[in-house]
Structures are given as C-alpha cells and as structure tokens.
Amino acid sequence: xxxxxxxxxxxxxxxxxxxxxxxxxxxxxxxxxxxxxxxxxxxxxxxxxxxxxxxxxxxxxxxxxxxxxxxxxxxxxxxxxxxxxxxxxxxxxxxxxxxxxxxxxxxxxxxxxxxxxxxxxxxxxxxxxxxxxxxxxxxxxxxxxxxxxxxxxxxxxxxxxxxxxxxxxxxxxxxxxxxxxxxxxxxxxxxxxxxxxxxxxxxxxxxxxxxxxxxxxxxxxxxxxxxxxxxxxxxxxxxxxxxxxxxxxxxxxxxxxxxxxxxxxxxxxxxxxxxxxxxxxxxxxxxxxxxxxxxxxxxxxxxxxxxxxxxxxxxxxxxxxxxxxxxxxxxxxxxxxxxxxxxxxxxxxxxxxxxxxxxxxxxxxxxxxxxxxxxxxxxxxxxxxxxxxxxxxxxxxxxxxxxxxxxxxxxx
Numbered sequence: 280x281x282x283x284x285x286x287x288x289x290x291x292x293x294x295x296x297x298x299x300x301x302x303x304x305x306x307x308x309x310x311x312x313x314x315x316x317x318x319x320x321x322x323x324x325x326x327x328x329x330x331x332x333x334x335x336x337x338x339x340x341x342x343x344x345x346x347x348x349x350x351x352x353x354x355x356x357x358x359x360x361x362x363x364x365x366x367x368x369x370x371x372x373x374x375x376x377x378x379x380x381x382x383x384x385x386x387x388x389x390x391x392x393x394x395x396x397x398x399x400x401x402x403x404x405x406x407x408x409x410x411x412x413x414x415x416x417x418x419x420x421x422x423x424x425x426x427x428x429x430x431x432x433x434x435x436x437x438x439x440x441x442x443x444x445x446x447x448x449x450x451x452x453x454x455x456x457x458x459x460x461x462x463x464x465x466x467x468x469x470x471x472x473x474x475x476x477x478x479x480x481x482x483x484x485x486x487x488x489x490x491x492x493x494x495x496x497x498x499x500x501x502x503x504x505x506x507x508x509x510x511x512x513x514x515x516x517x518x519x520x521x522x523x524x525x526x527x528x529x530x531x532x533x534x535x536x537x538x539x540x541x542x543x544x545x546x547x548x549x550x551x552x553x554x555x556x557x558x559x560x561x562x563x564x565x566x567x568x569x570x571x572x573x574x575x576x577x578x579x580x581x582x583x584x585x586x587x588x589x590x591x592x593x594x595x596x597x598x599x600x601x602x603x604x605x606x607x608x609x610x611x612x613x614x615x616x617x618x619x620x621x622x623x624x625x626x627x628x629x630x631x632x633x634x635x636x637x638x639x640x641x642x643x644x645x646x647x648x649x650x651x652x653x654x655x656x657x658x659x660x661x662x663x664x665x666x667x668x669x670x671x672x673x674x675x676x677x678x679x680x681x682x683x684x685x686x687x688x689x690x691x
Contacts, residue, residue, distance in 0.1 A: 317689040318618065322609030322670070324682040329576060329599045333388050334569040335592035336410065337418040337562075386592045393586035395597065401574040407597060408583075412570035415563075422563045426556040433549040440542045447535045454528045461521050468514045475507040576601045605675040607639065607684055610651050610665035616644060618690040625670050626687045629678070639672040641688065 392409040401407055478500065578599035584590060607627060625639040645667040670686065 317687050318611070318615055320609045320611065320686050320688065322607045322684055322686055324672075324675075324678045324680060324684065325606050325608045325669075326581075326680045327601045327604045327606045328581065329578065329601055330595050331407075331572060331575070331597040331599070333590045333592050333594050333596050334410070334566070334572075335386050336388060336412065336415040336570055337566045338386060338414055387589050388592060389589045390584060390586050390596075393583060395580045395583055397580050397583060399580045400578070401580060401599065402577050403574055405574045406571055407574050407580075408572040410570040410572070412567060415567050415570060419560070419563045419567050422556070422560040426553070426560050429549065429553045429556045433546070433553050436542060436546050436549050440539060440546055443535055443539045443542060447532060447539065450528055450532045450535060454525065454532065457521055457525045457528060461518060461525065464514055464518050464521070468511060468518070471507060471511050471514065475504065475511065478504050478507060572596065574599065576603065578602055602677060605672045605678060606642075607670045607672055607686065609668050609670070609686065611668055612665055613648075616666045616668075619688050620644070620691065623691070624689045626689075627670070627672050627675070628685045629675070630683060630685075631678075632676075637672050637675045639670045639686070641668060642671045643669045 389411040390408055391411045393407075394409075395401060395407045481500070576599065578601040580597060581600050582595070582598040584596060590596065619641060621641050621644055623641045625641060627637045627639050629635065629637070647666075648664040649667060651665050668688075670688075
C-alpha cells in the first residue's frame with residue numbers, strides 16, 4: 280500500500296469517526312427530554328366546555344286552596360299557661376320550613392321555551408331557555424303568605440304582651456292604693472278607739488254610796504258612745520274587705536307575671552319564625568329567577584335538550600363550547616411536573632399556522648396519575664400514565680379539538 284493509499288484511508292477513518300461523533304451528539308440532543316429553556320412537549324387543543332345543568336327550583340307542599348302554614352296565635356294563647364309550647368312550635372316550624380317550601384332534594388323540571396339549538400352562537404347574558412316556574416311561583420306565593428301570617432302573629436302576641444304589662448301596672452297601682460287605704464283606716468280606727476275609751480271614762484261617774492250602782496248615762500253621751508262603737512265596727516268590716524281585695528290583687532299580679540313570662544317566650548318564638556320566613560322568602564325568590572337560563576359566556580351550542588322535555592335537577596341542559604379561551608392539553612412525568620407550576624409561561628407553535636408563535640400560561644396540573652390516551656403523541660417515550668397539564672393559549676384562533684401543537688413550558 281503506497282503513501283497515497285495510507286493518506287486516503289486515514290482521511291476516510293477520521294471522517295467516519297467525526298460523522299459518528301456528530302451523529303451521536305445530534306441523537307442525544309434530539310432525545311433529551313428538556314432544554315436549557317424548559318420542557319419541549321407536544322399537545323393537542325381541547326374543547327373548553329361549559330355544561331349548564333337543570334336548576335333545582337322551589338316547591339311547596341301547601342295546597343293553596345287550603346291555606347298556608349298554621350298560625351302561631353293559638354299556640355301563643357295557650358302558651359300563656361305554658362311557655363314551652365311556643366318553643367316546641369318553633370322547633371317544628373324550623374324542621375319543616377325548608378322541606379315544605381324548597382321541595383325535595385331533587386326535582387324534575389320541564390323546558391317550556393328552548394331558544395337555542397346545536398350550532399347556534401350565543402353571547403354572555405343571552406336568554407337561552409326558560410323552565411316551567413308555575414310550581415316555583417306557587418312556592419313564592421306561599422312563602423309570602425306565611426311571612427304575612429307570621430308577622431300578624433307577632434303583632435298580636437306583642438299586643439297581648441302589652442295588655443298584660445299594662446294590667447300588671449294597673450294592678451300594682453291599685454295594690455299600692457289599697458295598702459295605703461288600709462294604713463289610713465287603721466290609723467283612723469286607732470283614733471276612734473281612743474275617743475271611744477275617753478267617752479266611756481267620762482260617762483262613768485263614781486258609784487252612788489247609798490245603792491252602790493252608777494247613775495244612769497245621759498241620752499246624749501249614750502248616743503255618742505253607740506255611734507263610735509258602730510263606726511269602729513264598720514271600719515273593722517271595711518278593713519277585712521280591703522285585706523281580701525289586697526290578697527286578690529297580689530294573686531292577680533303573680534298570675535299576670537306568669538302570663539307575661541309565658542307570652543314573652545312565645546314572642547321570642549314569633550320573632551324567630553318571622554326571621555325564618557323572611558329567609559325562606561329570600562331563598563325562594565332567588566331560586567325563582569333560576570327558571571330563566573342565561574348563557575354564562577360567549578360560545579357555540581354543542582348540545583341542547585328539546586323544548587317540552589322533562590329532566591331531573593342537576594342533569595345537563597345545554598352544553599357550550601366557549602370561544603374566549605383556547606386550551607391545550609399535554610402530559611408530563613412526575614419528574615417533569617416538579618420543574619414548573621400553575622402560572623408558568625409557555626410558548627406554542629401550531630403546524631397548521633407555520634411561522635407563528637403564541638404565548639400561554641399553565642392553568643392546571645393534574646393531582647393524580649391518569650392513563651394517557653393512545654392517540655396522544657409524545658416525542659420522548661410512550662407514557663402509560665402521566666399528569667395532565669392544561670395551558671391557556673393567548674391569541675390563538677378557534678381550532679378544532681385534537682389540533683396538534685408543539686409547546687415549550689418555561690421552567691423555574
């Protein structure tokens with residue numbers, strides 16, 4: 280082998296080694312799961328769907344032809360003898376309040392006006408459906424009637440309590456008057472008794488020495504003594520009657536005090552019932568407005584039930600695909616998930632829009648491993664389970680679900 284052959288072989292070997300080294304470097308760079316800037320990933324656009332569900336409208340178990348909830352007035356009257364009855368009534372009312380007016384845990388609602396169909400574009404605040412609110416309106420009417428009844432009961436009980444307070448005040452005043460009259464009569468009787476004793480002493484001269492008997496009283500003195508004795512007897516009778524009256528007044532005061540205490544307990548119950556009825560009415564009226572369904576966002580109707588259909592509360596009514604937030608899903612390993620967080624910026628390139636790059640932000644990172652769809656492609660390894668990551672893309676046009684994209688998540 281001559282020198283030229285050796286030179287050519289040497290050059291060929293060096294070139295081959297350099298090519299192999301360069302290929303190895305390129306292979307390593309191409310297979311690396313990360314760059315100095317962040318994570319290079321692939322993903323696909325997904326629908327940002329809003330599911331509008333059937334609301335739970337209020338119901339009433341009260342037949343409007345019969346009346347509303349029972350009045351507390353009867354309970355309040357009886358509670359003048361037993362204040363616990365009012366508290367029992369409150370417990371019963373509180374237990375049945377939401378059941379009677381808000382209906383069962385799940386109701387069935389009928390669509391009376393469906394104003395959209397799949398494919399329609401809607402705007403935020405647009406009325407898109409109306410539900411039958413006849414039963415809900417009846418519940419609101421019943422709630423208003425029950426509130427009016429509770430307020431009337433409270434007014435009646437307050438007036439009764441006021442009457443008893445006035446009665447107690449009158450009884451106390453009369454008691455003081457009777458006590459003062461008794462004291463005055465006792466003083467007068469004492470004075471009359473003193474005068475009677477003095478008259479008797481004056482009318483009793485020394486005995487006749489001859490016969491040993493006192494001389495007869497003059498008619499005038501005898502008449503005065505008899506008058507004093509009669510007056511004292513009348514005062515004693517009046518004092519007895521006044522003492523009986525005083526005892527009756529004191530007994531009446533105790534009874535009025537007991538009645539006032541009982542009615543005050545019922546009054547507290549009535550106030551609590553008024554508060555509860557006001558709360559129920561506020562809830563019912565707020566729910567009554569839910570019979571009109573409005574679009575929460577701009578979007579395109581994907582699914583909608585037909586007019587006249589009946590669905591259970593909580594069932595899907597209308598599904599919208601929003602137009603304002605293009606979302607992109609990708610999947611990462613646990614090691615990759617530790618390198619960024621919700622709020623991390625991202626860059627997105629779309630094959631169908633060559634030359635354009637969009638910015639975005641990570642909106643959510645899955646909390647649990649999940650099976651990666653078999654249609655999802657990754658440039659690293661085939662992932663069987665991974666964390667799903669959702670990125671909101673700014674400025675991207677509306678793209679069909681499944682549109683692929685390349686993205687770079689900037690790491691911390």
